[in-house]
Amino acid sequence: MTLEELHSAARAGQLQRLSLLSQEGSLYLVEARIDGKSALLSEEGVAKPRHFRSLDDARRTLKELAWPSIDLVHLNVADEACAGDPLSPAATQGAMRLRLPLRP
Numbered sequence: 001m002t003l004e005e006l007h008s009a010a011r012a013g014q015l016q017r018l019s020l021l022s023q024e025g026s027l028y029l030v031e032a033r034i035d036g037k038s039a040l041l042s043e044e045g046v047a048k049p050r051h052f053r054s055l056d057d058a059r060r061t062l063k064e065l066a067w068p069s070i071d072l073v074h075l076n077v078a079d080e081a082c083a084g085d086p087l088s089p090a091a092t093q094g095a096m097r098l099r100l101p102l103r104p
Contacts, residue, residue: 001032001039003050003061009034010066018102019071020058028052030062030070055100062102072098 001009009015009032017033029049030041040049052058055072062070074096 001034001041002044003041004044006032006041006062007065015067017071018062018065018067018069019073019097020052020055022072022074026053028054028058030058031073059102059104065102067102069099070102072100 006015014034015032016036019031019033021029021031023029029051031038032041042048043050050061052061055070058070
């Protein structure tokens with residue numbers, strides 16, 4: 001999902017949840033839940049996830065998004081190793097989830 005598609009989904013009221021997934025190496029991915037399906041924010045014109053270096057980095061990119069909060073998610077290492085897919089329900093069962101305002 002591109003940033004433009006994310007903005008369109010938020011304006012249309014389809015966005016259900018926005019998460020910032022903590023990854024190894026101080027990298028973060030933005031996951032959007034739209035109409036019951038999860039998708040990672042990707043680079044424009046490239047089919048690879050967009051990486052962020054911090055919460056503030058993600059906030060700067062998403063500052064114009066019509067959405068009030070983002071969930072900071074630290075995945076449980078054991079669940080991550082077993083599930084393989086960071087978007088699978090099994091990978092987020094043991095996760096720590098902290099809701100933060102999108103705009104400080």
